[in-house]
Structures are given as structure tokens and as C-alpha cells.
Amino acid sequence: MATEGRPIPSVWTRPRPQRREQPALSREQIVAAALELLDAEGIDALSMRKLGTRLNAGATSMYTHVANKDELLELVVDEVYGEIELPVPDDPADWQDAMSRCARSLRAAFLRHPWAVSVLGETGLAYLGPNVLRLMESLLAVLEDGGLELAAAEQAVHTVIAYVVGVSTSESATLRTLARSGRTQAEWAESLLPAAEEATRAYPRLHRIYAERREQDTRAVRDDDFTVGLECVLQGVAQRFASGTGR
Amino acid sequence: MATEGRPIPSVWTRPRPQRREQPALSREQIVAAALELLDAEGIDALSMRKLGTRLNAGATSMYTHVANKDELLELVVDEVYGEIELPVPDDPADWQDAMSRCARSLRAAFLRHPWAVSVLGETGLAYLGPNVLRLMESLLAVLEDGGLELAAAEQAVHTVIAYVVGVSTSESATLRTLARSGRTQAEWAESLLPAAEEATRAYPRLHRIYAERREQDTRAVRDDDFTVGLECVLQGVAQRFASGTGR
DNA sequence: ACGTTCACCGTACGGTGTGCGCAATCCGTA
DNA sequence: TACGGATTGCGCACACCGTACGGTGAACGT
Numbered sequence A, B: 001m002a003t004e005g006r007p008i009p010s011v012w013t014r015p016r017p018q019r020r021e022q023p024a025l026s027r028e029q030i031v032a033a034a035l036e037l038l039d040a041e042g043i044d045a046l047s048m049r050k051l052g053t054r055l056n057a058g059a060t061s062m063y064t065h066v067a068n069k070d071e072l073l074e075l076v077v078d079e080v081y082g083e084i085e086l087p088v089p090d091d092p093a094d095w096q097d098a099m100s101r102c103a104r105s106l107r108a109a110f111l112r113h114p115w116a117v118s119v120l121g122e123t124g125l126a127y128l129g130p131n132v133l134r135l136m137e138s139l140l141a142v143l144e145d146g147g148l149e150l151a152a153a154e155q156a157v158h159t160v161i162a163y164v165v166g167v168s169t170s171e172s173a174t175l176r177t178l179a180r181s182g183r184t185q186a187e188w189a190e191s192l193l194p195a196a197e198e199a200t201r202a203y204p205r206l207h208r209i210y211a212e213r214r215e216q217d218t219r220a221v222r223d224d225d226f227t228v229g230l231e232c233v234l235q236g237v238a239q240r241f242a243s244g245t246g247r
Numbered sequence C: 001a002c003g004t005t006c007a008c009c010g011t012a013c014g015g016t017g018t019g020c021g022c023a024a025t026c027c028g029t030a
Numbered sequence D: 001t002a003c004g005g006a007t008t009g010c011g012c013a014c015a016c017c018g019t020a021c022g023g024t025g026a027a028c029g030t
Helices: A027-041 A049-056 A069-081 A095-112 A116-125 A130-145 A150-181 A186-197 A203-212 A219-241 B027-041 B048-054 B068-083 B095-112 B114-122 B129-144 B150-181 B185-201 B204-213 B219-241
Strands: none
Touching: A027 A049, A027 A069, A049 B027, A069 A095, A069 A130, A095 A130, A095 A150, A095 A219, A095 B114, A116 A150, A116 B114, A116 B150, A130 A150, A130 B204, A150 A186, A150 A219, A150 B114, A150 B150, A150 B204, A150 B219, A186 A203, A203 B129, A203 B150, A219 B095, A219 B150, B027 B048, B027 B068, B027 B114, B068 B095, B068 B114, B068 B129, B095 B114, B095 B129, B095 B150, B095 B219, B114 B150, B129 B150, B150 B219, B185 B204
């Protein structure tokens, strides 16, 4: 039935299936591509089909390397934890400084990947990812070397991380709505703050806050706010747990 | 074509459309039903269709009262904030106690509605919801009455709330996976902790923690952990901002 | 009595995650 | 070298999603 030498677009004109031309798929590739896609277009844009397309693969081809979408998300989140600078104190006694640097690094990672916190909210803290484990262990090590009991160190780490996650939740939600609106931060503030001032008419304190925020809600201010809060938390934790070594 | 008096099941046998028998739909009803559904079956089970069915309504009938699903979620989250006990200090100087009670109430609400934090992660803190505004304003009032500057009060509130949100993120993620698995907390621990001990073989401190947690990770322990962290945060905030009135 | 408004519904569209079975390639063994 | 499983990727299909759109009947102002 097939007439040789004449490529007619029919069932018989095979388009050379030729599998295995790419070096196949791997979990690492998939996770990396997902991270790229998430960073570029956000959490709502991540679909298995789009991810497949980006990998020159079919929609369901990833399922041999990853159980399901949730598991993929856990893997990607752990990848984010991998970006965080491990705490290395110059002076073992000054664990506050090391924790502070680590907390800043964590927040910075969450702000670089604003989709991450929404995954945290759904999947939990991915406790068993290798990068999370590495980070936690070295934090505990720093605090133990600083003189804390292990239980105290765990408590301290949890408290500080909870603070960072909480701040990042709020901040990256803001970043996401901002990115989605396509406006600059200034334009957005200009369009929202009047509404906020209106909505808070019955609440004098909030009203004053929003009124004063008009030229004030910049990146630098938010950085400072985070720093202040972080210092409070570290100070509180230190006083509670450090055996006389709090600054 | 229609033969009178004989109800034949056909296009012609009209089933008495009879609209307006129910007192119609309202935004309050919709939000309440959504909250019920979320509490009963979790965030993944909330679809506009299911919600419509629960309200004896069509799938798209809610869209006259609510712009879209995201807006509905914001409304529901604000409803959750409405459950929180407003801070009322016995002694104006003892704002720490009032804030502590409020923070506990906030965490309790998040634990009653574990889906809420995953909405927080996507929609932000719903800053302009009336219940959020009311809560924030009264927190600010308590701190101002306690002697703090407004800016300091705002900083303090943000810090404490960030801590609570962070803790709740982790805790409600745990609650959700637990609920989804259908097992009790003890069974779950029994099945997970060996895996955790295995995974942390290379990390002695984490290993010790998971080993000791085996009979220890109860509700009461988590409550205590939260309390300790909260005390740290409050203490740190107080020392930073209170003009000599910290306990 | 009539036109307008409004709440609601059915339908439809373009998307989603993923189970399943087929095909093709790779690898260990004979 | 031949062959037979195991592994990997793909196409298809299913059930479900959010929601745009146009129609429909009831309520209401005139």
C-alpha cells in the first residue's frame, strides 16, 4: 500500500518517531524546569502540560520520575531551601548573628520565589527534604555550639523560622498581586492606598498608618521592618534560652 | 401538540419551573456555606459546583454575589478572622497578656480551619476585610494604651502576627495531611517517625530529636511549644518597644 | 399594561491532573 | 548474536474545574 519514494502526508508517511534523541528525562531536569517556570510565570501557570512542553515531552511523561504534582512541588520547595546560606558563625558564642544571617537568607529566597510560600501553605514544610534537613541540622549545630540544650535549640529554630515564614507569607502575597497587576509598586500604592484610607475611616489608628505609608512603603522600609522584627525575636529567644550568653 | 391532562415525561410536560421559592441567594449564605464545606472537606473539595449544589443552586449562580472564587476565599478568610477574640486588657499596662490571648485565639482559629493558611499563602492577608481591620485596630489600641508609639505598635503587631501565621502554616499543614490520611495522630507518627529516623541518619541532632519525639508529639506538647515561642516573641518585642513598662 | 432590572440557570469552552495501555528503546542473559 | 523482560515516554481519555455568555422568568417602577 505504501508507495516508496513519495512522502505523502498520510498515515504511512511516518514522521520518524525516533525516540531517545534527547538524553531522556530526569527528576533533576524536571525539578529545574518547574523552578524556571514557577519563577517566570508563577504558581498558577505551572501545569503538567506546560511543564511537559517546556521539556519537549508529553504531558504525562514526568510521572515516571515524580509521583504526582504535589510531590513535584515538594521537590521544588526543597530546591529553594538549597539556596539558603548555611549559618557559619565567626565566633561560636555569637549564634545570634549566624541565625540572623540565615533568617535573612531564607526571607530573600522566599522573596526571589514568591510562589514558594503558597506551596508551604499547602504541603507543609517539607520536613524531610535533604536541603531542609541540612539547613536544620546546621542551625541546631550552631545553637548547640553556642551553648544551648538541643531541645532549646529546636525551640529557638522553630520560633525564628516561624517568624520568617509568617513575614514571607505576607510579603510574597503582596509581591504576587503586584506582579499579576503588571503595575509598578508606586502605581499600585497610588491606586490602593486611597481605597485603604477610605476603608479605614472608622479606624483612626489604621487610617493614620495608611495615610503615612503613602510615600513610605518601599523595599528598603520593608527590609528594615523585617530586620527589626527579627531582632526582637532573636533577642527574646536568646534571653529565654541562652545561659548567660545573650548579648 | 401537547395533549392536556396527561403528564407524559417529555419536553412538553413542564416540571413547573416555579422560581423564587427559596428566599434567593445572598453573599452571607454563600460565604457561610463555603466555610462549612471547607471545614468539612478541606480546600481541595471546595468547587463552585459543589458549593452551588449545597445551596440548591446552579454552578454559576454565585457569581452575581461574588466576583470570582478568589474573592469568595478572601471573604471566607475574613470570616475566620471574625472568630478571633478581641484583646481586652484588664490592666492597660499589661498589653503583653492581651496580645498573648489574642495570638492564642488566632492560632486556635487557624487550627480549627486548617485550610485558611493555604488561602493566606495565595491571597495575602486580606488586609481590608472588615474583621481584619477591627482586629488590627484593637490590637493597635491596646498597645498604644500600653504606652507604645503608633509606629512601634504596628511593628509589634506585625511581628507577633507573623510568628503566629508561621507556626500555623506548619501546624495546619500537618493537620491537613493527617486528616487526608484518615489515620489518627498516633498511627501517623508510628508510620512516619521510622522514616524520619532513617532519613536523618546523617544528621545526629535531627536524629535525636525525631527519636525522642516518638511518644512526645501530642497536642499538648505543640501547645506548649507555641506558648514558649510566643513568650519569646512578646518578650523581645516588649524589650524593644516598651518605654520601661516591659514586665 | 408595559419595559426594565435582576437573580438564576443551562450550556459551553478551554483548561486541569492523571490512569491506562501501547510502543520503543535499553540491558542482562543465553 | 539473539532474545526477552524492564524501563521510559507518549497519546488518549476521563472526570472535573472556573467561568463567560445568553436566555428566562419574576419583581418592580411607571
